[in-house]
Amino acid sequence: MNESVLVYRGFLYLKVATLLMLAAIVAYAVDRPLGMPNGGTWLGYGLGSIGAALILWLMWFGMRKRSYGPGKWRLEGWLSAHVYLGLSLIVIATLHSGFQFGWNVHTLAYVLMMLVIASGVFGVFVYLRYPALMTENRRGLTLTDILAQIAELDVECREQVMTLGDEINRTVLEASQNTRVGGGVLRQLSGRAPDCATARALKRVRELGDSIGSEGAEHVRRLIALLTRKDELLGRARRDVQIKAMLDIWLYVHVPLTFALIAALVAHVISVFFYW
Amino acid sequence: MADNVAVAIIGSGPAGLSAAGHAAEAGLSHVLLEKMPHASDTIFKYQKGKYVMATPDILPLRSPFRFQAGAREEVLGAWDEDLAKHKVNVRYKAEVTRVKGKKGAFEISLTDGSKLTAENVILSIGLQGNLRKLDCPGAADAPHVQYQLDDPDEYEGETVVVIGAGDAAIENAVALSKQNTVLIVNRRDEFARAKQGNLDAVTAAIEKGVIQGYFNTAPVKVTPGTITLRTPEGEAEIKCDRIIARLGAIPPRQFVESCGVKFPNDNPASLPEVSRHYESNVEGLYIIGALGGYPLIKQAMNQGYEVIEFIRGNRELKPADEPLLEEKIKILPGVSVDAFLKRVRDNVPLFRELNTLLLRELMLDSEVRTPKPGEAIFTRNDYSNTFYTIVDGQVAIEVNPNDPTEVVLLGKGEFFGEMGLISGRRRTATIKAHSDCVLLETNRRSMIKLINSVEEVRRVMDQTAIARQIQTYLAPRLAKDDLADVLASAQAQHFMEGETLFNEGEIGDSVHLIRRGSVTVSRRIGGRDIVLSYVAAGNYVGEMALLSDAPRSATVRAAINHTETIRIEGQAFKRLMSRSEALRKEVEQKFGDRIQQNERMANAPEVGSIIQFLVDQGASEATDILLIDEALCVRCDNCEKACAESHDGISRLNREAGPTFANVHVPTSCRHCEHPHCMTDCPPDAIHRRPNGEVFIDDSCIGCGNCQRNCPYGVIQLAVRPPGKPSILNWLLFGAGPGPGQDKSAHPHGQKKAVKCDMCSGIEGGPACVRGCPTGAAIRVNPERFLSLATLGQR
Numbered sequence A: 001m002n003e004s005v006l007v008y009r010g011f012l013y014l015k016v017a018t019l020l021m022l023a024a025i026v027a028y029a030v031d032r033p034l035g036m037p038n039g040g041t042w043l044g045y046g047l048g049s050i051g052a053a054l055i056l057w058l059m060w061f062g063m064r065k066r067s068y069g070p071g072k073w074r075l076e077g078w079l080s081a082h083v084y085l086g087l088s089l090i091v092i093a094t095l096h097s098g099f100q101f102g103w104n105v106h107t108l109a110y111v112l113m114m115l116v117i118a119s120g121v122f123g124v125f126v127y128l129r130y131p132a133l134m135t136e137n138r139r140g141l142t143l144t145d146i147l148a149q150i151a152e153l154d155v156e157c158r159e160q161v162m163t164l165g166d167e168i169n170r171t172v173l174e175a176s177q178n179t180r181v182g183g184g185v186l187r188q189l190s191g192r193a194p195d196c197a198t199a200r201a202l203k204r205v206r207e208l209g210d211s212i213g214s215e216g217a218e219h220v221r222r223l224i225a226l227l228t229r230k231d232e233l234l235g236r237a238r239r240d241v242q243i244k245a246m247l248d249i250w251l252y253v254h255v256p257l258t259f260a261l262i263a264a265l266v267a268h269v270i271s272v273f274f275y276w
Numbered sequence B: 001m002a003d004n005v006a007v008a009i010i011g012s013g014p015a016g017l018s019a020a021g022h023a024a025e026a027g028l029s030h031v032l033l034e035k036m037p038h039a040s041d042t043i044f045k046y047q048k049g050k051y052v053m054a055t056p057d058i059l060p061l062r063s064p065f066r067f068q069a070g071a072r073e074e075v076l077g078a079w080d081e082d083l084a085k086h087k088v089n090v091r092y093k094a095e096v097t098r099v100k101g102k103k104g105a106f107e108i109s110l111t112d113g114s115k116l117t118a119e120n121v122i123l124s125i126g127l128q129g130n131l132r133k134l135d136c137p138g139a140a141d142a143p144h145v146q147y148q149l150d151d152p153d154e155y156e157g158e159t160v161v162v163i164g165a166g167d168a169a170i171e172n173a174v175a176l177s178k179q180n181t182v183l184i185v186n187r188r189d190e191f192a193r194a195k196q197g198n199l200d201a202v203t204a205a206i207e208k209g210v211i212q213g214y215f216n217t218a219p220v221k222v223t224p225g226t227i228t229l230r231t232p233e234g235e236a237e238i239k240c241d242r243i244i245a246r247l248g249a250i251p252p253r254q255f256v257e258s259c260g261v262k263f264p265n266d267n268p269a270s271l272p273e274v275s276r277h278y279e280s281n282v283e284g285l286y287i288i289g290a291l292g293g294y295p296l297i298k299q300a301m302n303q304g305y306e307v308i309e310f311i312r313g314n315r316e317l318k319p320a321d322e323p324l325l326e327e328k329i330k331i332l333p334g335v336s337v338d339a340f341l342k343r344v345r346d347n348v349p350l351f352r353e354l355n356t357l358l359l360r361e362l363m364l365d366s367e368v369r370t371p372k373p374g375e376a377i378f379t380r381n382d383y384s385n386t387f388y389t390i391v392d393g394q395v396a397i398e399v400n401p402n403d404p405t406e407v408v409l410l411g412k413g414e415f416f417g418e419m420g421l422i423s424g425r426r427r428t429a430t431i432k433a434h435s436d437c438v439l440l441e442t443n444r445r446s447m448i449k450l451i452n453s454v455e456e457v458r459r460v461m462d463q464t465a466i467a468r469q470i471q472t473y474l475a476p477r478l479a480k481d482d483l484a485d486v487l488a489s490a491q492a493q494h495f496m497e498g499e500t501l502f503n504e505g506e507i508g509d510s511v512h513l514i515r516r517g518s519v520t521v522s523r524r525i526g527g528r529d530i531v532l533s534y535v536a537a538g539n540y541v542g543e544m545a546l547l548s549d550a551p552r553s554a555t556v557r558a559a560i561n562h563t564e565t566i567r568i569e570g571q572a573f574k575r576l577m578s579r580s581e582a583l584r585k586e587v588e589q590k591f592g593d594r595i596q597q598n599e600r601m602a603n604a605p606e607v608g609s610i611i612q613f614l615v616d617q618g619a620s621e622a623t624d625i626l627l628i629d630e631a632l633c634v635r636c637d638n639c640e641k642a643c644a645e646s647h648d649g650i651s652r653l654n655r656e657a658g659p660t661f662a663n664v665h666v667p668t669s670c671r672h673c674e675h676p677h678c679m680t681d682c683p684p685d686a687i688h689r690r691p692n693g694e695v696f697i698d699d700s701c702i703g704c705g706n707c708q709r710n711c712p713y714g715v716i717q718l719a720v721r722p723p724g725k726p727s728i729l730n731w732l733l734f735g736a737g738p739g740p741g742q743d744k745s746a747h748p749h750g751q752k753k754a755v756k757c758d759m760c761s762g763i764e765g766g767p768a769c770v771r772g773c774p775t776g777a778a779i780r781v782n783p784e785r786f787l788s789l790a791t792l793g794q795r
């Protein structure tokens, strides 16, 4: 139905970024600096300035995203440019360095930048892959709907257990009180809950069910059906939380790394100009 | 027989109160009859603390009773004081059941059996009507039957039977089901009248067993603590603690008719005709207030004063709206209001039959325009929907978009703009002033009211419209005379959603030109209806069978309620083609295109399903609808934040709510309908449409909530404007105030007004939701262009 960020306006920014990279490569190839190619040559200064400007501009995206004022912009266009021009930094910064790496603040800035870029690439992958999976998993419901259904199932479960003896009562009560969706970051990202109280209850009810006489059999049958349904819904809720976490989490890497990068960049520039 | 008075005033709303007050002040013997135990029931029933507005501001108040904008309690309090101060003779709990007789000797009967006589009667009973009661044995005096529900949370653990199938019944049932056992009883087999949101809610609740649904079921008996229902499986007695019957209100029309007052036609929206002195066709019986067609408090109060003056013989009193009209015709120096009204009546045949009151009312809702020669009045593709009459001068219609010199002239007394009014779509031609003109531009609401209440206006407009529509859409170059036989066979037809214009396999004997709404074309393939295309107003269907002399190759259904077509006989259409080379070519071209398109669509049933899904969601009446491609949407809610940030912190869209099909998600947001439901019943007429199509609510909104109820898509909220926000940098760096998109909380004090999506009108760059979406998932589309293979096929 719509164009994704990557194809935005017929790959406009891919073309822009490619031109930029080609220009840099050609300049690097024809340049005959005195001595080793590095950031200290005129071309090095040029590429370095472009790279630093690009980084500042890429950072600006965080502001852009939150300024909703009037204008002919579309955030999609900005993101598309962000992605391709961000990628072009790989070429520009590498050429700027003249392939001279070491254990110093300059290389630290370079590595941080590459990490930011890598996390960005991962983000784009996530953005393109997970939204459709989320829709599919929800089957027309919202997460709130799913949780509401789960709460209703809890009530129905408790209605079934009234006559079924203490142990079943206890497990079912526990299932309704101690079942968790979400939790810590890792829990969210895993999409699973290995110690899920509902799964435990389901297993236990099936074991105990065999020993219950015919008068309770119908209740047990219903209870198993309800718990299975709840278990299935829980699976979907957790998957939903997982996908949402995937969609969000990488930004918590991308952005802090960006700030680290800025710090390193400032150190890099200062050390170059004052202590060279 | 007890009393005789000079005037009996029935109904103590603002109109009746003011009339009674002035009668008391003038020393006229009078009685004010009110069925409730308090005055002014309509305003009494407003929400507590509601801010009552005194629109229109420039209209002076003419009444012994005070009225200024303020809280409901203040307004009612002042009226109670004034009732006492003027020693108004008011009788509460006095519901009038019958008015008989004639001027000088009316006999008025009340529910308690008492009677009184009056020389004149003023009917000011408003439009609210009476709540429909449950009419089965035992219902009348059962203590557990009620007709309203103020606070559903008041009840807990009860068994409640809700009777009714409208929105009120569903909302009550769903709200009660949280804490009670609820049964909902519906006479029919579905909830046909309910809004989509309510329908979804109740269907889900019934499916889940939260509410028990009884369909095709009627109540037959009520005894204390029980109700007996006749279900398709037989009768069943049900124990219950409470019965809530939400059966709607009986409009006051029947009662008014029983007094001898005539209505112009059967249309439920029509109002009784009254003279310039508010007198109905029954001499001595006057009608004022909302029932007389004046839906605002101040107008109603002024009329109350004026009608007493008329009855006292002051027939020359100028209505209070005189200054408003003077203001309007200031543009014509030296012309008095009366002279202008006379000129309108003399020059415009369409308005000749209107009485002065109707004409004045029309003028109040109109603007006088005096464009200079060559000045554009409206432009092709504008979405404006006002109606123009030519009082003087000539206008030129540019019939050919490619050649502005090709024009048709309209002169004094003719009208234009009716096509937009009927179709709700873009203007089909640019119209410019040809000479110096005096035009009357009337807004949509007044015209619709007029069409509904004056038969002659409806007839003349419809006839002219059919001729112009055929000419515009089928034969722009043919002269009117060449169309005579086509026009003779042409006939306007009306369809509700899902009704068929014609069926696959039938003999094709006619062509339908769609003039309002839209249709879907489908074919049965492998036992399933596959949608082949969506056709919007301004196009025709049915020509294929005619050309090929074969049976209909597809079924055509109305995609939306109140779809209207002009049906043209096959033979007449063929003659038309033989006369117009251009039409023949176009039809043949379309014929080929449609065959091709149909074959392609038959092989892409998934596209047909999406079209059907969107049509079911009401996309077919939209001019511009927000869709979200869930394959791209990362659920960041930046669209909502962007919306809130552009609109005082209140988002007008709910991204997550709303249905999804094949990754196409329809969020809850205004679609800017062709015929906006929200406009139907807005007392101050605050809802309008701009030339670019957007439907917006202006500042004159009085917060009555009618639009919220009338919008089937649940996109209108009533909200108070929140205070300002810090700049983003301040928020980002210093954590000042609420951040972007946060703080949707309503502010408890202050006046609530209706808010909804205005398509970011006046904001450069257009809809913020679309601009703010980082992934391109959110788009706004025009259904006519969007619901096609071309756009949906390439997914």
Ligand SMILES: Cc1cc2nc3c(=O)[nH]c(=O)nc-3n(C[C@H](O)[C@H](O)[C@H](O)COP(=O)(O)OP(=O)(O)OC[C@H]3O[C@@H](n4cnc5c(N)ncnc54)[C@H](O)[C@@H]3O)c2cc1C
Pocket (backbone or CB within 6 Å): B010, B011, B012, B013, B014, B015, B016, B033, B034, B035, B036, B039, B040, B041, B042, B043, B046, B051, B052, B053, B054, B055, B094, B095, B096, B097, B124, B125, B126, B127, B128, B288, B289, B290, B291, B294, B295, B296, B297, B298, B300, B683, B702, B703, B704, B705
């Ligand atoms: C929610 C809401 C909010 C509104 N907000 C505003 C606003 O802010 N500002 C504004 O100007 N307008 C507002 N309006 C419109 C305004 O309320 C009406 O225009 C106005 O009340 C009409 O006055 P009326 O005197 O014609 O009739 P009503 O006010 O409807 O009064 C009719 C009276 O007649 C009585 N009656 C009916 N039948 C009989 C009978 N057979 N025998 C005896 N008595 C009878 C009724 O009980 C009632 O008291 C609002 C309307 C609604 C619904």
Ligand code: HEM
Pocket (backbone or CB within 6 Å): A055, A058, A059, A060, A061, A062, A063, A065, A079, A082, A083, A084, A086, A087, A089, A113, A116, A117, A118, A119, A120, A121, A123, A124, A127, A251, A254, A255, A258, B636, B774
């Ligand atoms: C040095 C390079 C980069 C810097 C400094 C940078 C910085 C940023 C910043 C500050 C944000 C805003 C996050 C927020 O406030 O929510 C952002 C978002 C983003 N960046 Fe980068 N970025 C860089 C490179 C890249 C690259 C190479 C890609 C992809 C290939 C990328 C993809 C994204 C994406 C997808 C977003 C999220 C958009 C959203 O959902 O709002 N970035 N980046």
Ligand code: SF4
Pocket (backbone or CB within 6 Å): B669, B670, B671, B672, B673, B676, B677, B678, B679, B695, B710, B711, B712, B713, B714, B715, B716, B756
């Ligand atoms: S508010 Fe509702 S009825 Fe009015 S135009 Fe929008 S969607 Fe249509």
Ligand code: SF4
Pocket (backbone or CB within 6 Å): B628, B632, B633, B634, B635, B636, B637, B638, B639, B640, B655, B772, B773, B774, B775, B776, B777, B778
């Ligand atoms: S802004 Fe776009 S991506 Fe974000 S929630 Fe809205 S539609 Fe989805």
